[in-house]
Amino acid sequence: MALYILRRLLAVIPVMLVVAVFVFLLIRLGPGDPAAQLAGDAATAEDIQRIRERLGLHLPIHVQFITWFGNILQGDLGMSIANNRPVSSLILARLEPTLMLTLTTIIFVVLVAVPLGAIAAWNHGRWIDRAVMAFSVLGFSIPVFVLAYILIYVFAMWLGVAPVQGFVSPTDSLYRFFAHIALPVLSLSTIYIALVARITRATVVETLGEDYIRTAYSKGVRDRDILLKHALRNSWVPVVTVIGISIAALIGGVVVTESVYNIPGLGRLTVDAVLASDYPVIQGLILVFSFTYVLINLVVDITYAALDPRIRY
Amino acid sequence: MNADRTPPHSILEIRDLTVRLPPGGDRTNAVENVSMHVNAGEIVCVVGESGSGKSVTAQTVIGLLPREQLTPTSGSVIFEGEDVLTLSRERMRGLRGKRISMIFQEPMTALNPVVRVGRQIAEVFRSHGLEPGRGGMPSISDLLESVRLPEPERLQNSYPHQLSGGQRQRIMIAMALALSPSLLLADEPTTALDVTTQARILKLIREMQDRYHNGVLFITHDFGVVAEIADRVVVMRDGQVVEQGPTDRILRNPQQDYTRMLISAVPSMVPAKRKRAPDAPVALRTENLAKTYGGGSWFRKGWEVKAAEAVNLELRRGQTLGIVGESGSGKSTVARCVVRLIDPTGGKVYLGDTEIGNVRLRELKPMRKRIQIIFQDPYRSLNPRRSIGKSLIEGPTNFGVPEREAWARAVQLLEIVGIDPDAHARFPHQFSGGQRQRICIARALAMEPDVLVADEAVSALDVSVQAQVLDLLTDIRDRFDLSVLFITHDLRVAAQVCDSVAVMHQGRVVEYEPVEQLFAAPTHPYTRELLAAAPGRHWNFQAFCEATETVAALDG
Amino acid sequence: MTTDVSFEAGARDERALSVWAATLRFLLRNRSVQIGGGLLVLMIAIALLAPLLWTVSPTRLDTAMRLRPPGPDAWMGTDPFGRDVYSRVIYGSRISLLVGLTVAMTAALVGTVLGILAGYIRWLDGILMRVMDGLMAIPAILLAIAMIAVLGAGIGSVIIAITVPEVPRVVRLVRSIVLSVREEPYVEAAVALGTPGHLVMVRHILPNTIAPLLVQGTYICAFAILIESILSFLGAGVPPTIPTWGNIMAEGRIYFQISPWNIFFPATFLALTILSVNVLGDGLRDTLDPRLQRSV
Secondary structure, eight states: HHHHHHHHHHHHHHHHHHHHHHHHHHHHHHOOOHHHHHHHTTOOOOHHHHHHHHTTTOOOOOHHHHHHHHHHHHTOOOOOOOTBBBBHHHHHHHHHHHHHHHHHHHHHHHHHHHHHHHHHHHTSSHHHHHHHHHHHHHHHHOHHHHHHHHHHHIIIEEEEEEOOOOOOOOOOHHHHHHHHHHHHHHHHHHHHHHHHHHHHHHHHOOOOOOTHHHHHHHHOOOHHIIIIIIIIHHHHHHHHHHHHHHHHHHHHHHHHHHHHTOOOHHHHHHHHHHHHHHHHHHEEEEEEEHHHHHHHHHHHHHHHHOOHHHOOO | OOOOSSSOEEEEEEEEEEEEEEEEEOEEEEEEEEEEEEEETTTEEEOOOOTTSSSEEEEEEHHSTTTTOOOEEEEEEEETTTGGGOOHHHHHHHHHHEEEEEHHHHHHHHOOSSHHHHHHHHHHHHHHHHHSSSSSSHHHHHHHHTTTOSHHHHTTTTGGGSSHHHHHHHHHHHHHHTOOOEEEEETTTTTOOOOOHHHHHHHHHHHHHHHOOOOEEEEEEEHHHHHHHHHEEEETTTTTEEEEHHHHHHHHHHOSHHHHHHHSSEEEEEEEEOOOOTOOOOEEEEEEEEEEOOOOSSSSOOOOEEEEEEEEEEEETTTTEEEEEEEEESHHHHHHTTTTSSSEEEEEEEEETEOOSSOOHHHHHHTTEEEEEEEEEETTTSSSSSSSHHHHHHHHTTOOOHHHHHHHHHHHHHHHTTOOOOGGOGGGGGSHHHHHHHHHHHHHHOOOOSSSEEETTTTTOOHHHHHHHHHHHHHHHHHTTTTEEEEEOHHHHHHOOOOOEEEEEETTTEEEEEEEHHHOOOOOOHHHHHHSSSSTTTTTTTTTOOSSGGGGGGGG | OOGGGSSHHHHHHHHHHHHHHHHHHHHSSSSSHHHHHHHHHHHHHHTTHHHHHHHOOOOOOOOTTOOOOOSSSTTBBBBBTTBBBHHHHHHHHHHHHHHHHHHHHHHHHHHHHHHHHHHHOHHHHHHHHHHHHHHHHHHHHHHHHHHHHHHOOOOOHHHHHHHHHHHHHHHHHHHHHHHHHHTTTTHHHHTTTOHHHIIIIIIIIIIHHHHHHHHHHHOOOHHHHHHHHHHHTTSSSSOOSOOOOHHHHHHHGGGGTTTHHHHHHHHHHHHHHHHHHHHHHHHHHHHOOHHTTTTT
């Protein structure tokens, strides 16, 4: 088991290296001179040269990469161009709202989507199944920000039961935290509920067709136990996989949701950085998000190994 | 067999049962007006080819028909005085596992892969409000011991994937008999097992039935198994009962032509007599052929599987060399190495005088046409998107035969293998399994090869179709002076078509003799075990009487 | 020679043609294909006929007409600059469909080529798949945002930026099909028949990717339309001078409370288009993928 974890951990290295190279090359090899872009239209040649030297852009490309990568490994993501603060401290300052938003969303999604998918599968082909599937296609097709505006319109403006925007830390007021986070979570989670419910349903339907389910029936096992102990117990691998993989898409959704609800998290930081062409911040954010994604999927993999006796180390 | 126990009372009585198929099928009913009964202490075999409705009958009895697809429309299934067709869902659940239980064909998939087997057995008790080892109930260990599984204490904590196929089937049997049901349904329970394992499981089912005195409804396609285990036989075809009666009567004196045909299609264990030229030129020869899989990686300890080792075989022109073995014996590995679908890791393969085992792919290409292969699964051996005509001309056109000429040859070949040449534009799904296998033979013949490798080529076919395809193979061998390398797990088939046989076990050839000698006087213990395990070896199916020759001697 | 007239090429082609026609007929029997396909065809018609459909130029400014509610002059109201929302929404359908279809086709094409290479050339497989793993680790929207930030705003760079994150998914799909179909007996039979490697690939392996690619392609198309609108909405996509659904909504954002139609109408079109493509995709999957057919 320890060896397996070690192997999986080591497998993270090439993936992160690819990400790093990609992020690095993206900025350095893109058309146009980053220094000139940063300096703006009014800059003189000396200004540009100064920026170039400050960023180390006059050095050979592989030296630049090694220096840059070495700094990253020490937790130094560079300096923001827009407000002259370390990227890492900018990111840390914005971490809490995003963390709260994504965690609440994931918990909400799992609690709603898995039972929904399982119930649909158990009633395969009946009206309840079709209703869940229709909801799933619909939820899958509504863009996050469209849903966000519909929710704001209905709950904040029309019914007036929720605040329109903003974020309150749960350490300040748990009630106000939930009041503020409710609509963002609802907007963000719909597409994932659709996705996870769909996968859960498809997997459980397939599992219900397995030979060992037939064996369970032939033993006289109760319906409830067949669904819970046999079908769901064997379905969670694809379900957890899709939850792990869709974290990447969730992060994308966070950018939009935070933007619409004016939540001061990493998503807003991303948009601000893009609008200000603050490349070091963009690089830092991509690295942090990708690393999170890889780590979450690492945890998912290790959980399989711990819980599925068939996976060999 | 149970004559001393009086009186025989009927546990299960099926009367005029009809089960309807969903509309749009090739017939209206899966099962039509079927009547049969099972008494206590009796094993009744339901025999039939695929599509005969034998499994549907069993599923109806235990209430496991796929819902909304198959529905019983008339008749009754009386089990211990009650018609199970009229019982509520919950009442039926109460019977399952307790009074009626079932074991299935695929031991590999029939157990829940993520639950320890001990808990799966305990679930039978708990689903009926009981607890193993309490209130007079047997404990899990008792049950595992009764099906002769070693180290019950350790074994009950294993997961299914840690057990062999035979062990899993024993777990299934332990589970099925846990609450001493009066009726056991067995749906081809030994079909997926190797022949030696099959023999042990059949013996176990017999033993358990003697102990519990329950009734067994045993579904099989194999008259060998019938001869081994049945008290009575019900022959089914296309959803109807053709004939039923005591085993001895059916085997000796079948009344219906269909039954006669089915029984006589079981190949004999006595090798067919055939003249062969002992000094015909060697068409295919292997020299210390070996295939090893695996190797280490950075983080994994080196693992190695010797799939085949030191294999020396010699196939003469116009003859058939059989390779017989159980799953994992390496027989298919040898077949795939000589055709170079995989690369051998050691030794040499000579096709005529040319070595082909180690040459590069470029040099290999001209040799490809001289050796062809036919696979086991007729449903996956032809590209479903290409008409069979196109499949037939693919090989010749690869070697520069003009398309027109290739088509003309394809027509001839289709006729030779017994397919209507006008069907050349049809697609594989429009043919039956046996027809597809014929088309595959035609495709191989289109190359005008010297050697034909048949890798379990008749194993997936029903016994009557199997007999026809075997006849075709023998026919084309003689007609085109072909050499055939015949891979099979089935000793009976090998006895009928092979001139010499190599028995493989764990990657090695353990015995390699002319066929008569191998069957008459096997020397290696594994060969003896294999021969002794063949079901129904004491019976001569073609002559409808007990076997008198050679193999029977093994019992002594 | 006269007996095999029926084997002439013409007769065979006719058969092949009827197979395609039969497949199409079979597809059109599926309800989801009918609904999704019908809606999509309607959207495409709107996009193609846009110059005939819009009432005024989608970019004409009219300061006297700022933020008008829907009415006979402006069917969907006007935006903060007095431009006609209806005309702009109609124009936006061109951008959305152009981006969606181009991304789907490019991703499918590039992904298929790379997938075949990965599935066929051993040494390349490891490297290529590690690169794909790395690409998949970067959230699609972030990757697209970063690429546009570098490439500069424009429809071309938006298309590239959305295509790149989609490619790894296609590569994985194609590679897995190549690897599994390669083990099929009929492929091994073709190898034994001496069929050259590239013909084995084209004749026997690649046809198996068509149906899954078609299904995957529709999902990519829907996703691309979605991402394009998000990028434009965030101000990181198509330049604001071009009316796209995302841009229209971005401009209407601050006035959402007083004139919600600036968001409502483009949002409806956007959601309907994505819905139609997704429904079509589901229908195609149900009819084309026999394995999933049972479960969905």
